[in-house]
Amino acid sequence: MRIGEKIIESGLTVCALSSVLIILLIFFFIITNGLPIILKEGLTNFIFGNEWNPDFNIYGAFPLIVASFVVTVLSLIIALPFGIGCSILIAEVAPVWVRNILRPAIDMLAGIPSILYGLFGLVIIVPLIMAYLGGPGQSVLACGLVLSVMILPTIISISEDSMRSVPRELREGSLAIGATKWQMITGIVVPAAMSGIVTSIVLAMGRAIGETMAVIMVCGGVAKIPSSLLSPVYPITAVIASEWGYASGDHQAALFAIGIVLLIFIMILNLIILISKRYSISGNKV
Amino acid sequence: MPATRRYTINTIGISFLWLCGILTVIVLLLIAGYILFNGLGAINWDFLTQPPKDNEKAGGIYPTIVATLYITIIALVVATPLSVGGAVYMAEYAKDNYIAKLVRFGADSLAGIPSIMFGLFGYLLFVYTLGLKFSLISGSLAVAFMVLPIILRVSEEAIKVVPETYKHGSLALGSTKWQTIWKVVLPTALPGIVTGVILGMGRIVGETAVFLLTTGGVAKVPTSLLDPVRPMTVHAYLLASENLSLKNAFGTGATLLLIVLAITLTSNYITRRYMAKMGGKL
Numbered sequence: 001m002r003i004g005e006k007i008i009e010s011g012l013t014v015c016a017l018s019s020v021l022i023i024l025l026i027f028f029f030i031i032t033n034g035l036p037i038i039l040k041e042g043l044t045n046f047i048f049g050n051e052w053n054p055d056f057n058i059y060g061a062f063p064l065i066v067a068s069f070v071v072t073v074l075s076l077i078i079a080l081p082f083g084i085g086c087s088i089l090i091a092e093v094a095p096v097w098v099r100n101i102l103r104p105a106i107d108m109l110a111g112i113p114s115i116l117y118g119l120f121g122l123v124i125i126v127p128l129i130m131a132y133l134g135g136p137g138q139s140v141l142a143c144g145l146v147l148s149v150m151i152l153p154t155i156i157s158i159s160e161d162s163m164r165s166v167p168r169e170l171r172e173g174s175l176a177i178g179a180t181k182w183q184m185i186t187g188i189v190v191p192a193a194m195s196g197i198v199t200s201i202v203l204a205m206g207r208a209i210g211e212t213m214a215v216i217m218v219c220g221g222v223a224k225i226p227s228s229l230l231s232p233v234y235p236i237t238a239v240i241a242s243e244w245g246y247a248s249g250d251h252q253a254a255l256f257a258i259g260i261v262l263l264i265f266i267m268i269l270n271l272i273i274l275i276s277k278r279y280s281i282s283g284n285k286v
Numbered sequence: 287m288p289a290t291r292r293y294t295i296n297t298i299g300i301s302f303l304w305l306c307g308i309l310t311v312i313v314l315l316l317i318a319g320y321i322l323f324n325g326l327g328a329i330n331w332d333f334l335t336q337p338p339k340d341n342e343k344a345g346g347i348y349p350t351i352v353a354t355l356y357i358t359i360i361a362l363v364v365a366t367p368l369s370v371g372g373a374v375y376m377a378e379y380a381k382d383n384y385i386a387k388l389v390r391f392g393a394d395s396l397a398g399i400p401s402i403m404f405g406l407f408g409y410l411l412f413v414y415t416l417g418l419k420f421s422l423i424s425g426s427l428a429v430a431f432m433v434l435p436i437i438l439r440v441s442e443e444a445i446k447v448v449p450e451t452y453k454h455g456s457l458a459l460g461s462t463k464w465q466t467i468w469k470v471v472l473p474t475a476l477p478g479i480v481t482g483v484i485l486g487m488g489r490i491v492g493e494t495a496v497f498l499l500t501t502g503g504v505a506k507v508p509t510s511l512l513d514p515v516r517p518m519t520v521h522a523y524l525l526a527s528e529n530l531s532l533k534n535a536f537g538t539g540a541t542l543l544l545i546v547l548a549i550t551l552t553s554n555y556i557t558r559r560y561m562a563k564m565g566g567k568l
């Protein structure tokens with residue numbers, strides 16, 4: 001009997017460790033396949049090279065890295081006020097019946113497949129930008145708009161969780177000394193929930209920078225550093241997905257190499273979350 | 287600050303919050319409504335049961351529905367035991383030891399890895415190294431790894447909220463730890479675990495990038511695990527991006543959306559009933 005228990009426990013440990021194994025395998029495979037081309041091109045040439053031209057075997061990833069970054073930041077700028085506003089509304093202001101509409105609505109927003117966001121962006125947002133703002137339509141702005149909707153649920157649900165776990169006493173104390181509801185929110189609830197809000201922003205950044213299908217349909221696919229919000233761009237994920245079908249040899253290796261860049265970004269974001277959890281003010285885990 | 291100004295700011299602030307909420311709902315209705323409005327017209331019995339024809343410019347999407355179904359089943363069969371096993375370990379065996387910390391960091395990191403990376407990884411490990419070709423099985427295994435942390439996290443929470451008294455009762459009757467877990471803990475946590483699996487299902491059905499890189503993209507009903515397939519999401523992408531048939535792209539999109547909405551509503555329903563029963567937070 002004891003032996004049986006031991007065997008089961010080790011089996012479960014193996015199951016638990018499988019996610020660690022998978023993440024190690026992902027790093028191992030992508031790095032070993034992408035690193036050779038980076039070394040061949042030279043690290044600085046690869047990262048800061050201004051030209052991405054697979055036809056001539058030139059792999060400078062700088063325009064792609066800039067594109068991913070710009071698009072992510074823009075989506076955050078658009079989504080942040082609405083996301084935080086919505087989470088405060090759900091956590092602090094809205095009556096129960098409104099909550100019961102908003103929460104499922106946000107779950108659904110999170111559940112819509114990314115390809116459908118892309119389709120919507122391609123057929124609605126791109127023509128609108130083209131008609132009213134000019135340019136090719138497929139642009140930084142289109143990516144930012146589509147991504148901002150996609151990251152909204154991440155920001156809302158995690159910020160809301162952390163606001164709800166702010167102790168009741170803090171709120172009541174603030175109201176009791178005559179603060180208005182808005183003063184209570186901005187003075188007490190938001191600061192106390194800050195670590196959770198930061199976590200939600202960082203997670204949303206990860207979502208945005210890693211998103212592929214929505215971006216690929218509205219980015220335009222031009223590997224140049226964008227000069228305005230209306231310029232077409234070519235973020236890392238879009239490059240990988242759209243060139244995958246015909247890439248081979250050095251070209252394919254270069255796709256793994258920009259994959260490494262993406263992985264590094266994501267791991268930096270993960271570390272930020274880890275650190276922000278440690279400095280949590282209200283002590284709640286998100 | 288004068289009192290009137292405080293109240294004005296309060297009113298403006300609260301109104302802004304309401305605006306955010308209303309806007310969110312409008313955006314959802316706009317996107318879902320637009321996809322359904324343009325797609326529902328294309329959906330009929332033939333669309334769902336016939337293969338594409340005229341070089342995919344017309345016809346139905348039957349092979350892609352089959353592909354999505356097979357991939358979902360295979361991926362869940364692989365991912366569920368691993369993640370529920372891991373969840374049991376984390377909730378019942380790990381005592382905040384270094385293994386638990388390692389697994390927590392691993393699972394959190396895995397959850398943050400963009401899906402396209404699972405595509406690259408799936409290609410390198412399954413398609414290339416293990417020689418499984420661009421196929422049903424390669425795509426299914428790659429996406430199984432992608433949903434593993436989701437099912438793990440939700441199941442772990444569900445197992446953690448099983449009341450200690452249940453376990454004590456079972457242990458007091460002389461059952462072993464595993465008997466307690468198998469006969470008491472897991473059945474009690476089952477609705478939560480099912481919610482996790484359903485969430486994973488939603489992610490698999492809606493995933494595109496992984497399949498674009500690993501399944502080969504042939505819109506035929508597969509006859510073996512090593513056959514190339516094209517799931518619905520990839521089909522919608524190819525139809526739209528290669529300008530083959532926007533009507534059928536929206537038809538595929540609307541079918542997808544209906545499936546995903548049904549999945550979301552089901553998991554919400556189970557969660558709510560379960561929360562009411564356990565009186566806890568999931």
